Amino acid sequence: MAIATIPAARKSGRGWALLLVLCGTIFLEGSDVAMLAVAVPTIRADLGLTTGTAAWVMSGYVLGYAGFTLLGGRAADLLGRRRMFLTWLGVFLVFSMLGGFASDGWMLVAARFVTGVAAAFMTPAAMSIITTSYPEGPQRDKALLVFAGVGAGGFSLGLVLGGLLTELGWRWVFFAPVILAGALLIAALRLVPAEARPEPARRGYDLAGAVSAAAAMLLLAYGIVRLEHGGEGLVLTLGALAAGPALVAAFIAIERRAKAPLVRLGIFRRAAMVRADLAALLFLGAFFGFQFIITLYLQELRGWSSLQTAFALIAMGCDAVLAPTLTPRLVNRYGNSQVIFGGFLLAIVAYGLFLPVGMDWSYAAMFPSLIIAGIAFAFAYGPLTIAATDSVAKEEQGLAGGLLYTCTQFGSAVGVSAVTAVYGIAAARSDGSPDAVLDAYRTALVVPVVMVLLGAAVSALGLRGAGSAGVV
Numbered sequence: 040m041a042i043a044t045i046p047a048a049r050k051s052g053r054g055w056a057l058l059l060v061l062c063g064t065i066f067l068e069g070s071d072v073a074m075l076a077v078a079v080p081t082i083r084a085d086l087g088l089t090t091g092t093a094a095w096v097m098s099g100y101v102l103g104y105a106g107f108t109l110l111g112g113r114a115a116d117l118l119g120r121r122r123m124f125l126t127w128l129g130v131f132l133v134f135s136m137l138g139g140f141a142s143d144g145w146m147l148v149a150a151r152f153v154t155g156v157a158a159a160f161m162t163p164a165a166m167s168i169i170t171t172s173y174p175e176g177p178q179r180d181k182a183l184l185v186f187a188g189v190g191a192g193g194f195s196l197g198l199v200l201g202g203l204l205t206e207l208g209w210r211w212v213f214f215a216p217v218i219l220a221g222a223l224l225i226a227a228l229r230l231v232p233a234e235a236r237p238e239p240a241r242r243g244y245d246l247a248g249a250v251s252a253a254a255a256m257l258l259l260a261y262g263i264v265r266l267e268h269g270g271e272g273l274v275l276t277l278g279a280l281a282a283g284p285a286l287v288a289a290f291i292a293i294e295r296r297a298k299a300p301l302v303r304l305g306i307f308r309r310a311a312m313v314r315a316d317l318a319a320l321l322f323l324g325a326f327f328g329f330q331f332i333i334t335l336y337l338q339e340l341r342g343w344s345s346l347q348t349a350f351a352l353i354a355m356g357c358d359a360v361l362a363p364t365l366t367p368r369l370v371n372r373y374g375n376s377q378v379i380f381g382g383f384l385l386a387i388v389a390y391g392l393f394l395p396v397g398m399d400w401s402y403a404a405m406f407p408s409l410i411i412a413g414i415a416f417a418f419a420y421g422p423l424t425i426a427a428t429d430s431v432a433k434e435e436q437g438l439a440g441g442l443l444y445t446c447t448q449f450g451s452a453v454g455v456s457a458v459t460a461v462y463g464i465a466a467a468r469s470d471g472s473p474d475a476v477l478d479a480y481r482t483a484l485v486v487p488v489v490m491v492l493l494g495a496a497v498s499a500l501g502l503r504g505a506g507s508a509g510v511v
Contacts, residue, residue, distance in 0.1 A: 057172070057230045061165045062186050063223045064128060066193035068158050071135070071216045072100065073197025075151075076334075077345045078205045078212040082147070085209060092144040098264040099148040103155025105448035106257035110249055112163035112441015113301055116434055120171070121231050124164040128227065131157035132220035139213030163440035168231065170428045170436045180425050181367050187421035188362025195356025195413075202346035248301035251290040256445065259283035263449070266456040306435060312442070314501050315426035318379065320446040321494035322386065322419050324454030325487035329390050329412065330355070332458045332483045333405075336396065340476060351402060354409040358417035366421050375422040375429075376501045382419025383495035385411050390488045398477055426501075454490065458483040 076097065083093040115123045131154055138150035169186060173179035204211040262279035294300040307313055330352065337343040337351060369378045389411035397404075427443040428436060462483035469475030 058182055058185065060223055060226045060230050061169055062189040064161060064165045065186055065190035067216055067219050067223065068162055069190045069193030070197030070200060073194045074201030074204060074212045077198060077201030077349055078209045081205050081209045086144060088144045095148045096151055099151040100155035101264055101448065101452050102260050103152040104159045105260035105445065105452060107156050107159035107253060108163060108445040108448055109256060109441045110253050111160035112437045114160060115164040115167050115437030119234060120164050120168050120437065121234050123160050124168060124231065125227060127157045127160035128220060128224050131161060132217055132224060135213050135216045135220065139210045163437055163444055166440040167437040171433050177371065180370060183424045184367050184421035185363040187424050188359050191362065191416055191420065192356055192359025195353055195359060198349035198352055202349040245297045245299055245301040248290060248293045248297055251286055251293055252301060255283050255286035255290055258286060260452060263452045263456050266460050302438060306438065311429065311501060312427055312431065312439065314497055315423050316442055316446040318494050318498045319423045319443060320450035321490045323447045324450035325386060325490035326416060327451045328454030328458040329487040331455050332462065332480060336480050352409065354406060355413040357410060357413040361414060361417035362421045366417055370422055375426050379419050379422045380495065380498045380502060382415045383491055383498055385415035385418060386491040387488065387495060389415055390491060394481060394484050396481060398473060454487065458486045461486055
């Protein structure tokens, strides 16, 4: 691939310009999700949406993203990283625009689903361009840490931007990403170097594997996000959760027999990669579950506005500064394993400090949890992206990225669904008084604590003999 010459191009700044564009796409994806999360109540009121439809405006995106990320990552390897990146960035732009023009709930949900699918193909392609453009070692690690930090910063800044844009009109929450995506697409056409056209697979493409993988991921994601929507349609939810694993088993059987498997099952023998993916699932699930329950606490119990809540949570965005500056130094000195484990320990402290939250806690009382959670994210997430792709063959970098983002999306869905379910059960058993509702929030906050405890145990398995960067 032509982009393998990026290290030399860095002298002229072209390599960093390319990295800026690729980071722009992860910023776009993170800020897009955050802005919509803030705007949903206003959208619901303006379009007269039911509670279920409003919830699916967010869940539709998660469903598309989680359902197709594995396929998207492998498509980058087989069909061309540049082609997949540019094509799906364009799709993201078009359907973001359509979302802004939506006049009904179903149109909005459909637009968000396709936007999620676009992100599922675009994001692993962007990440695999980085991992195949920079040589394995400090250069690649720094690029990945910057990539992860910018994505986290996009989410944090998106919370504030969402509040500001919603004040102008909720449709700007969709149109603003269109403007950014358009600028990135123009720059990417110039900066992402051409690559050799991938040769058609000699033994054909694994269509059966692709269909079964997409169907399995969609059903699992559908079952998980339905848990957020309460007890309605319980049979459908349980059916999806049962059919998903069955299709996963079918997918594995297909891959074992396929002449040109979509996913080479031998890649799962990489213990470091598997640990990193599982740890990422638990870490992201805890992080988003914690953020979600805090948002409910501040807005529903304390009566804070969406903009006040966004400014309160921006402290967690310190990772955008720390990830590309402090984290690389720590990784170089102590190695990925130790830094990741330290991130999990900080997350345990952050979430644990919030467990005794009170009815009238001041922001000063909340701040230690928020800032420590942001630092924990800076320490854990970037190194996890390094560990998930380290020592993976160039022709499978897209697959490695797809596996990582599949885990992070499922983790996010599981974390939010779990805290929602626990909170709902606890609230239903209460008398509805403010003190009882507060107790329900406290009960739900146990979920992210448990998840990071499990994640710490998983990451601790990689500490033995890990003495250098890139080892987990």
